[in-house]
Amino acid sequence: MIVLYITTLALLLISFLKDKRKTIKAFKIALKKFHKISPAFLVMLTIVSIIIYFVPNELIVSSLGKETKYLGTLVASILGSIVALPGFIAFPLAGILKHQGVTYMVLSAFTTTLMMVGIITFPIEKKILGTKVTIIRNILSFIIALIIAFVTGIVFGEIL
Amino acid sequence: MIRKVLFAFYLIFILLSIIFNFKIGIDIGKNFLSFAFSMLKIVPVAFILIGLFEVWIKRETIEKHLGEDSNWKGYFWALLLSATTVGGIYVALPVSASLYHKGAKLSVIFTYIGAAAVARIPMTIFEASFLGLKFTLVRFFVSIPLIIISSILLGKYLTGRDFRFSLE
Known part of the structure; x- marks a missing residue:
């Protein structure tokens, strides 16, 4: 994170020294884009804040732990698509799940759909890609996540 | 309303x-x-970087390296860019819109969006530390080819279908 700030600051400084007007224009572009997309951000944050409350970690643990391998994978991938957890919550949670005996295949389905499929981020994605392409892209990502989960299951000797 | x-x-x-x-x-x-x-903590910084990118990087540069005539290197650049992306899809999407308006081709852009979801460096390190390196490697090496293939297919499908990125 600090690296990001320092890099940005350095680039800004270089940019400002080279061309003041261009740098101000860059700021204006940043502001305009931020302004345009912020309503979608608000929608997402609102929905996430409610969903996280009603889907606490314990529920995720219990619903993934007791299912069978294939059903568990399916449940995990659907859960991962709906829930949006930031990485700093998702991976420690996955670590906990692993210790509770959840298979790598199920974990893979969960974390990959969490990262690649975004029902929660739909309002943001729709704004940039349009509804149709957003749907296609998310379905493709879902299929890819399932393939990854199966390969993970094979590699870790959990299936076949 | x-x-x-x-x-x-x-x-x-x-x-x-x-x-x-x-x-x-x-x-x-x-x-x-x-x-x-x-x-x-991330989004304003990311948007400033996007602003600087739009002001300083010439359209020709993006067209040459990520555009219609770029070969496999276009995908390589997309992967590299995604690895250094911070935040998540809410940063990757505005970046992809900028790439589009600078003339990058669709399959390269979708590769970037997909890879930015699964291959960001800080996140990957985090994942490997909780689930093990083997898990992360499998996910990485299976996901990247699939992302590139599906992006090429999606790009082909959308070309000539009047598809446009918004958020100029």
């Missing part, structure tokens, strides 16, 4: 919860603030 009304309801609900010490509402409000803060 409906969105504004719903959001107003949400705010009123949170405020009333705080006044009357209603636990559900307070927890939801806390969730909102904690996620908003974690996004606000």
Whole structure:
């Protein structure tokens, strides 16, 4: 994170020294884009804040732990698509799940759909890609996540 | 309009919860603030970088390396860019819109979006430390080819179908 700030600051400084007007224009572009997309951000944050409350970690643990391998994978991938957890919550949670005996295949389905499929981020994605392409892209990502989960299951000797 | 009304309801609900010490509402409000803060730490910086990118990087440069005539190197650049992306899809999408308006080709852009979801360096390190390097490597080497293939297919499908990125 600090690296990001320092890099940005350095680039800004270089940019400002080279061309003041261009740098101000860059700021204006940043502001305009931020302004345009912020309503979608608000929608997402609102929905996430409610969903996280009603889907606490314990529920995720219990619903993934007791299912069978294939059903568990399916449940995990659907859960991962709906829930949006930031990485700093998702991976420690996955670590906990692993210790509770959840298979790598199920974990893979969960974390990959969490990262690649975004029902929660739909309002943001729709704004940039349009509804149709957003749907296609998310379905493709879902299929890819399932393939990854199966390969993970094979590699870790959990299936076949 | 409906969105504004719903959001107003949400705010009123949170405020009333705080006044009357209603636990559900307070927890939801806390969730909102904690996620908003974690996004606000990254998003403004990312947008400034996008602004600098749009001002300084010439359209020809992007066209040459990521455009229609770029070969496999275009995908390589997309992967590299995604690895260094911070935040998540809410940063990757505005970046992809900028790439589009600078003339990058669709399959390269979709590769970038997909890879930015699964191959960001800080996140990958985090994942490997909780689930093991083997897990991360399998996910990485299976996902990248699939992302590139599906992006090429999606790009082919959308070319000539009047598809445009918005958010100029």
